[in-house]
Amino acid sequence: MTTATPSTILPPGRLSGRRIGILMESDFVEDEIAYYQHRFLEEGAEVVLLTRLWGRPSLTFRGHDYRAEVTVHNDLESLDYGELSQYSALIVPSGMVADRLRYSEDVTRQAPAVDLLRRAFRLPHLIKAFSCHGLLLMSAARDSMRDRRVTAHNNLVGDVRNMGAVYTNQDLVVDGDLVTSRTVDERHLLARAVIELLAAAKQDPAVAR
Numbered sequence: 001m002t003t004a005t006p007s008t009i010l011p012p013g014r015l016s017g018r019r020i021g022i023l024m025e026s027d028f029v030e031d032e033i034a035y036y037q038h039r040f041l042e043e044g045a046e047v048v049l050l051t052r053l054w055g056r057p058s059l060t061f062r063g064h065d066y067r068a069e070v071t072v073h074n075d076l077e078s079l080d081y082g083e084l085s086q087y088s089a090l091i092v093p094s095g096m097v098a099d100r101l102r103y104s105e106d107v108t109r110q111a112p113a114v115d116l117l118r119r120a121f122r123l124p125h126l127i128k129a130f131s132c133h134g135l136l137l138m139s140a141a142r143d144s145m146r147d148r149r150v151t152a153h154n155n156l157v158g159d160v161r162n163m164g165a166v167y168t169n170q171d172l173v174v175d176g177d178l179v180t181s182r183t184v185d186e187r188h189l190l191a192r193a194v195i196e197l198l199a200a201a202k203q204d205p206a207v208a209r
Contacts, residue, residue: 013044014199018088023113023137024051024072027096030063032131032187033070036091039191043199045088050076052101052112064095077112081119088201089194090120094132094153094184102137114140125201129179129194131187135160149175151182 020040022033033049040047053059053075060071079087092098101113110118117137120126121144130138132153138145139159146164151173160167171182172189179197181190 013042014202015040015088015195016044018045018198018202019048019086020045020089020091020194021048021050021074021087022091022093023076023097023101024049024061024070024093025097025100026061027064027100028061028070028093029095029184030066030068032093032095032184033063035187036093036191039188040195043195045198048074048087050074050079050090052076076116079116079119081123084116084119084126085123087126088198089127089129090117091129091190091194092117092131092134092137094134094187096133098130098134098137102140110140113137117141118144124177127177127179127194127197129181129190131181131190132183135163135165135180138163148178149173150178150180152180153183 022036037047049070049072051059051072058071058073060069062069102111104111114137117128118141120128133156135150135152135156136159142163145160148165149168150160150165151168151170152160157167171186172193173180174193174197179190179193181187
């Protein structure tokens with residue numbers, strides 16, 4: 001048995017004091033969500049899972065590959081500008097999360113998740129990150145995406161161009177406060193980009209977003 005010494009105690013992470021929100025719904029990719037939770041926690045960030053709770057205290061979702069269950073207690077509809085400003089990043093993962101969250105029972109109104117991202121795009125300090133099909137959530141928010149450089153799954157190239165975004169044929173694209181990755185396989189690149197952006201901002205708050 002080995003005994004821990006002071007030299008083996010990890011120092012506070014680069015993202016200590018930061019809060020990162022991950023949007024959730026059914027048919028999420030389990031390995032992706034687990035990776036984000038582990039990687040951001042490793043850097044000292046608080047990771048919060050967010051969804052539309054429909055007035056309930058919590059909802060349990062099943063993953064796409066293994067049908068693993070994740071219970072979410074945090075309602076994205078409660079995030080006004082004051083609450084949202086407490087977050088450093090929002091991540092819209094791959095799978096069917098974005099497609100499910102863009103549902104609105106009233107077709108004359110946008111889905112609450114779309115409204116949330118509209119507010120997020122008005123906060124330049126807040127990193128917005130989209131993996132793979134995640135940009136589907138922004139199809140009803142063209143004003144937020146116009147002229148922004150992005151990448152996405154090949155199936156979404158026409159969609160992002162219809163949003164007014166500039167499709168870039170790369171695995172990862174960073175455009176200021178907007179981070180996009182082509183597929184779920186680039187989750188490590190997306191997480192690294194978010195971490196580096198937030199770490200740089202923490203060292204120098206004057207860094208432009």
